[in-house]
Amino acid sequence: MKVRRFVWPAHVVRGALVALCAFGAASAQADNMFGVQLGAGVADHDVKKLDLGLVWDPGLQWWHIGGYHFTLVGEAHVAYWKLNAPDAVYSHIWEYGVTPVFRFIKDTGWFKPFIEAGVGFHFLSHVRQTPDRATSTSFQFVDMVGVGAQFGEHANYQAGFRFQHLSNADIKEPNPGTNFSQIYFQYNF
Numbered sequence: 001m002k003v004r005r006f007v008w009p010a011h012v013v014r015g016a017l018v019a020l021c022a023f024g025a026a027s028a029q030a031d032n033m034f035g036v037q038l039g040a041g042v043a044d045h046d047v048k049k050l051d052l053g054l055v056w057d058p059g060l061q062w063w064h065i066g067g068y069h070f071t072l073v074g075e076a077h078v079a080y081w082k083l084n085a086p087d088a089v090y091s092h093i094w095e096y097g098v099t100p101v102f103r104f105i106k107d108t109g110w111f112k113p114f115i116e117a118g119v120g121f122h123f124l125s126h127v128r129q130t131p132d133r134a135t136s137t138s139f140q141f142v143d144m145v146g147v148g149a150q151f152g153e154h155a156n157y158q159a160g161f162r163f164q165h166l167s168n169a170d171i172k173e174p175n176p177g178t179n180f181s182q183i184y185f186q187y188n189f
Contacts, residue, residue: 033057033188041182051079075099090126097122112150119143136172158186
C-alpha cells in the first residue's frame, strides 16, 4: 500500500512565511501604535471629501539625522466624496484604499514636526462625476505629500495638511485626475 503525502503548494508556503516574518517583526517592536484619523478636503470641480483612516505605526526608525529620523506607517482609508456640481451624475462617491507613508520626523519631545509622502492604491465606487468628467477606471493611484506634527506626552495626537493627487496613471483614458487639499487630525492609542 502506497501512502500519499500532502505537499503544500509553494506559493502558500511562501505567503505563510512572509506573513509570519512580518508578524514577528511587528510584534518585536515595542513601539507599535495604532491610530484613527479623520480628514476633510476640497478639490476642483466643487468636490468635498470626508476621510476616515486607520493607521498602523510599527515603530520603525532609520537614518537618524540631526535629531530626526525616517519612519514608515501604513494607512487604510474610507472616504466619502460629495459633488456639488449641478450636473453631477453621482453626487456621492466612495473611495477605499491603502497607502504606505514615509515620514521624516523629530526623534523626541512633546512636539514632533514631520514631513511625509506616500503612494497608494485606491478604488472609487463610481467613475463618472459629471457628463463631461469621468476617471475611466475605479482603480486609482494616490500620491500625497504633507506636513504635520505629533504632540502630547505620549505622542497621542497628530495633525497635518496634505496635498493628494488621484489618477490612474494613464492606464486608460480619460484620466483627468483629482487634486485634494486636506487637513487631518489623528488620535494614537
